[in-house]
Amino acid sequence: MVIRVILADDEAMIRAGVRSILTTDPEITVVAEAADGREAIELVRAHRPDIAMLDIRMPYLDGLSTAAELRAVAPEVAVIMLTTFDEDDYVSRALTEGATGFLLKAADPRELIIGVRAVAHGAAYLSPRIAQKVIARLSDGRLTRADTARHQVETLTPRERDVLALVGRGMSNQDIARELFLSEGTVKSHVSAILLRLALTNRVQAAIVAYEAGLVGANRPRPPTPSA
Incomplete structure (x- = not known):
C-alpha cells in the first residue's frame, strides 16, 4: 500500500523538511504541496490523497478551517495537523473539525512516519505530548x-x-x-x-x-x- 500525502504549510523550508522525512519510507509519497489552505483544498480535490497534512497557521485559510472544509468536500481524506503549537484550544478545535492526527514540528522526526502510517491504516495518532494533555484534561x-x-x-x-x-x-x-x-x-x-x-x-x-x-x-x- 502506497500512502499518498498532500502537505500544506506556508513555509517552503518546513515543507521540504517534512517531505524529506516522509519519503524515507518507501510506502509514503508526497503527491503535492500547498502554501495555504485554499490551495490545499484544490489539490485535495485534484489528487484525492489518503492524507492531508496541514499546518494550523496558514494565510488565507488556516489549517483548522481547511480541515472543516475538507470534511465536507472530501470526507474520505484523513487530516493530520502539523504545528508548532500545542495549546489546548488548538487541540480541541482540531479534533472537533475531524482531524485524526496531531503532530508537533518539534517532535522526533520518526513520529511523522509513525503518525502517517497509523492514520493511513485507520487509527488515530496524537504526539505523546499532546496525548498527555488530553488525558490530563479528561481527568478533571x-x-x-x-x-x-x-x-x-x-x-x-x-x-x-x-x-x-x-x-x-x-x-x-x-x-x-x-x-x-x-x-x-x-x-x-x-x-x-x-x-x-x-x-x-x-x-x-x-x-x-x-x-x-x-x-x-x-x-x-x-x-x-x-x-x-
Whole structure:
C-alpha cells in the first residue's frame, strides 16, 4: 500500500523538511504541496490523497478551517495537523473539525512516519505530548464524563463495544480485524456504526469515549460469536 500525502504549510523550508522525512519510507509519497489552505483544498480535490497534512497557521485559510472544509468536500481524506503549537484550544478545535492526527514540528522526526502510517491504516495518532494533555484534561471532572460515556456505550452492541475498546487502544482497523477474527470490512462497518450511534466525528473522539467509559485497559475482548 502506497500512502499518498498532500502537505500544506506556508513555509517552503518546513515543507521540504517534512517531505524529506516522509519519503524515507518507501510506502509514503508526497503527491503535492500547498502554501495555504485554499490551495490545499484544490489539490485535495485534484489528487484525492489518503492524507492531508496541514499546518494550523496558514494565510488565507488556516489549517483548522481547511480541515472543516475538507470534511465536507472530501470526507474520505484523513487530516493530520502539523504545528508548532500545542495549546489546548488548538487541540480541541482540531479534533472537533475531524482531524485524526496531531503532530508537533518539534517532535522526533520518526513520529511523522509513525503518525502517517497509523492514520493511513485507520487509527488515530496524537504526539505523546499532546496525548498527555488530553488525558490530563479528561481527568478533571472525570466522574461526570465517565457516567455519560458509560451511558453512551450501553447503547452499543457487545461486538461494537469490543471494537470501541480496541479503537481506544489506538489500534487500526487491520489490527482490530486480526484481534477479533473479523474481516477488515466488518470492522469498518462497526466503526462507522459506532460513530453514527454516538454522534461522533472521528476515531479520536471515539477513543476518548472508550477511555472515559473504562473500556481501555479492560480485559481482552471476547472471541467472536457466530452473529458478530
